[in-house]
Amino acid sequence: MAADAEVAVRTSEASHLRIAARVRDVASRRETLLNLVRKELKVKYAQSVLGAIWSLLNPIVFLAVFSFVMRITNNQFRDYPVYLLSGLLAWNLCSVSLTTGARSVIDNGNLVKKVAFPREILPLSAIGVALVDFVLQSAVLFLFIPASGHGFHLLELSVYPLAFLTLIVFTTAMTLWLAALNVRYRDIQHLLNLGLLVWFWFTPIVYSGYLVKDVLTRHPVLGVNLWNVFLGNPLTPIVMGFQRALYAVVRPIGSPKPVLPDVSLPWLAGVLAIVLVASLAFLRLTWGTFFRLSGDFAEEL
Amino acid sequence: MTAAIEVADVSKKFRLFRERPTSVKQRLLSARSRAEDFWALRNVSFDVLEGTSLGLIGQNGSGKTTLLKIVAGILRPTSGVVRQRGRMAALLELGAGFHPELTGRENVYLNASFLGLSRRETDRAYDAIVEFAGLEEFMDNQAKFYSSGMLVRLGFAVAVHVDPEVLLIDEVLAVGDEAFQAKCLERIRRFQREGRTIVLVTHALDTVRAICDRAVMLHQGRVHALGSPDDVVREMRYLLLGQVDEGFVPEEGTREAEIEAVDLVYPNGSTEGPLVRDDPFTIQVDVRTNEPVDDLDVDFEILDGATNHPVLDGRASRAGVTIGRFDGKRRVRFHVSSFPYTAGKYWITIGLSSRETGRLYHVQTQRYLLEVIEVPRVQERVDVPVTIEVEDL
Ligand SMILES: Nc1ncnc2c1ncn2[C@@H]1O[C@H](COP(=O)(O)OP(=O)(O)OP(=O)(O)O)[C@@H](O)[C@H]1O
Numbered sequence: 001m002a003a004d005a006e007v008a009v010r011t012s013e014a015s016h017l018r019i020a021a022r023v024r025d026v027a028s029r030r031e032t033l034l035n036l037v038r039k040e041l042k043v044k045y046a047q048s049v050l051g052a053i054w055s056l057l058n059p060i061v062f063l064a065v066f067s068f069v070m071r072i073t074n075n076q077f078r079d080y081p082v083y084l085l086s087g088l089l090a091w092n093l094c095s096v097s098l099t100t101g102a103r104s105v106i107d108n109g110n111l112v113k114k115v116a117f118p119r120e121i122l123p124l125s126a127i128g129v130a131l132v133d134f135v136l137q138s139a140v141l142f143l144f145i146p147a148s149g150h151g152f153h154l155l156e157l158s159v160y161p162l163a164f165l166t167l168i169v170f171t172t173a174m175t176l177w178l179a180a181l182n183v184r185y186r187d188i189q190h191l192l193n194l195g196l197l198v199w200f201w202f203t204p205i206v207y208s209g210y211l212v213k214d215v216l217t218r219h220p221v222l223g224v225n226l227w228n229v230f231l232g233n234p235l236t237p238i239v240m241g242f243q244r245a246l247y248a249v250v251r252p253i254g255s256p257k258p259v260l261p262d263v264s265l266p267w268l269a270g271v272l273a274i275v276l277v278a279s280l281a282f283l284r285l286t287w288g289t290f291f292r293l294s295g296d297f298a299e300e301l
Numbered sequence: 302m303t304a305a306i307e308v309a310d311v312s313k314k315f316r317l318f319r320e321r322p323t324s325v326k327q328r329l330l331s332a333r334s335r336a337e338d339f340w341a342l343r344n345v346s347f348d349v350l351e352g353t354s355l356g357l358i359g360q361n362g363s364g365k366t367t368l369l370k371i372v373a374g375i376l377r378p379t380s381g382v383v384r385q386r387g388r389m390a391a392l393l394e395l396g397a398g399f400h401p402e403l404t405g406r407e408n409v410y411l412n413a414s415f416l417g418l419s420r421r422e423t424d425r426a427y428d429a430i431v432e433f434a435g436l437e438e439f440m441d442n443q444a445k446f447y448s449s450g451m452l453v454r455l456g457f458a459v460a461v462h463v464d465p466e467v468l469l470i471d472e473v474l475a476v477g478d479e480a481f482q483a484k485c486l487e488r489i490r491r492f493q494r495e496g497r498t499i500v501l502v503t504h505a506l507d508t509v510r511a512i513c514d515r516a517v518m519l520h521q522g523r524v525h526a527l528g529s530p531d532d533v534v535r536e537m538r539y540l541l542l543g544q545v546d547e548g549f550v551p552e553e554g555t556r557e558a559e560i561e562a563v564d565l566v567y568p569n570g571s572t573e574g575p576l577v578r579d580d581p582f583t584i585q586v587d588v589r590t591n592e593p594v595d596d597l598d599v600d601f602e603i604l605d606g607a608t609n610h611p612v613l614d615g616r617a618s619r620a621g622v623t624i625g626r627f628d629g630k631r632r633v634r635f636h637v638s639s640f641p642y643t644a645g646k647y648w649i650t651i652g653l654s655s656r657e658t659g660r661l662y663h664v665q666t667q668r669y670l671l672e673v674i675e676v677p678r679v680q681e682r683v684d685v686p687v688t689i690e691v692e693d694l
């Protein structure tokens with residue numbers, strides 16, 4: 001053994017989180033992370049004949065049903081399935097990560113009590129699983145968009161990476177936070193389900209973002225434009241980013257009103273950038289909380 | 302030599318809740334009232350030098366697992382410091398992460414990654430792991446079709462293929478049949494030869510004596526004994542046999558008469574062992590009285606250190622020997638004509654008592670060590686009946 005071998009020091013103090021060192025720690029255990037994701041996927045589709053195809057079937061059925069319904073009801077909302085799915089997939093990535101991530105430490109209690117590894121791996125693996133579904137389902141959507149005749153708009157598509165990155169950072173920050181708190185306060189997960197329900201309807205996913213912007217801007221409350229408050233929900237600009245990237249057209253030809261909020265692309269990108277920076281700061285904060293609390297996970301479970 | 306593990310003044314406090322508050326409401330309600338402090342470890346200090354093996358023993362609940370978890374970084378100490386050098390693996394459980402839906406192969410990779418093996422290292426060790434577990438045909442079956450014995454074998458096979466400089470083992474060797482345990486021990490010996498540092502928690506005291514360089518005994522969270530395995534195991538046995546709560550009682554009795562000295566006299570006349578198997582020896586007990594005694598009786602008992610079973614005993618009164626009334630000193634010799642038991646360590650208990658009332662004057666429990674060795678010798682011809690049978694094929 002080398003004399004200068006690394007010395008691990010364990011004290012009562014929760015050591016201060018040094019991001020770079022911690023990222024290295026987690027990265028050095030990435031195989032554990034990948035194995036866990038693989039395990040979760042296996043278990044999820046165990047004994048199902050179609051396996052991962054179920055993941056693909058979900059959006060396919062969605063697209064088929066909504067295309068059909070929209071056609072027979074002769075709805076004014078053009079290419080509604082594309083609009084719906086571009087926002088919904090992003091939402092699902094976040095909400096599934098949060099629900100499974102919040103439980104991840106508790107569900108793996110036996111591992112936490114018996115094995116030493118960076119605890120972040122557990123919520124991260126929950127995100128990983130949701131991400132796999134997201135990628136598969138997005139692939140369906142990406143095929144559907146040109147196939148349905150809606151088509152891609154390259155300029156708008158360029159905002160996709162920014163929206164995706166922001167979504168991932170925000171989701172990770174929230175998931176770490178909830179996972180850590182849930183160990184101590186188990187009612188977090190029940191609260192979360194309720195919260196997500198409300199959150200979902202306060203995010204323009206199934207309804208048109210323009211509609212909200214229009215109504216809220218025309219009816220200020222006490223001189224406050226509530227649209228700005230509405231944008232305070234970080235998922236709103238994120239979902240708007242995905243919709244702008246994939247649905248792309250603010251006002252489809254033949255529509256009486258815009259579908260997407262009539263904001264310029266640079267403005268949207270700017271808001272997303274702000275949300276990204278804020279999410280990074282939030283991530284730093286929640287990671288610190290997670291790290292501090294994770295020293296006691298084995299005891300609390 | 303440097304220490305691979307330094308445990309310095311480590312204490313660990315658990316908060317015991319009658320019912321663990323797991324919700325906000327409960328936590329607010331039970332803010333102070335319900336929690337009790339429980340010290341699982343108190344001011345524990347010791348070092349483990351590089352390349353040595355330490356046995357960690359103690360009764361159930363004495364804090365062994367807690368200590369191991371602190372060294373492994375799973376639990377944080379309440380106070381004190383642990384410093385640990387070199388790559389470490391902690392085996393607190395076999396097959397950590399095993400999932401019934403995964404195949405044997407997938408479980409191996411998952412479990413190995415939890416123990417800190419990279420994919421490439423697992424690839425390299427994979428064949429050896431499968432062979433060690435003896436599960437070649439089953440690796441592509443889901444683990445839910447494995448028997449529990451197969452799961453244990455697989456978990457252990459992965460565990461022994463980790464490649465750490467420091468290895469912490471908590472009772473995982475206690476599982477499995479005898480052949481399997483022998484295989485485990487053989488592995489540990491190999492780890493030792495390779496110069497790895499090992500901390501072994503076990504209830505098998507003889508394993509500790511057989512393979513550890515040093516031992517620590519915990520009792521109610523404190524270091525109760527620390528030193529050579531023989532000494533520490535002996536203290537542990539005092540405690541186990543005496544079933545005393547506070548500390549151990551190596552000696553007891555009313556002390557009208559006392560054991561002043563005990564010597565083992567070997568065939569060559571010396572008092573230095575070891576004894577060769579089947580040879581005679583003498584237990585020589587010097588007795589001193591503190592007041593005149595009328596009816597002294599002396600006895601001894603020899604316990605097999607490997608199994609903790611008594612193998613031989615003797616008592617003056619039973620042999621018809623009367624020591625009689627005396628005041629002062631006397632020497633009693635038990636001549637054991639042959640000691641036919643296998644090589645190993647044996648512990649001798651000496652007792653002085655009243656022949657009539659049974660009152661214990663002085664007892665020293667398992668105080669004296671008799672070490673027996675075996676020397677190869679020419680085998681004698683003996684008559685063993687042999688039967689012969691012929692049959693048509
Ligand atoms: N998470 C915990 N919360 C509260 N008390 C705990 C916790 N973990 C262990 N204890 C207590 O600490 C004491 C020491 O436990 P530990 O598991 O270290 O004992 P041990 O020496 O390993 O025993 P055994 O031989 O049975 O394995 C026990 O009384 C146990 O109840």
Ligand SMILES: [Mg+2]
Nearest residue numbers: 365366367471
């Ligand atoms: Mg234990």
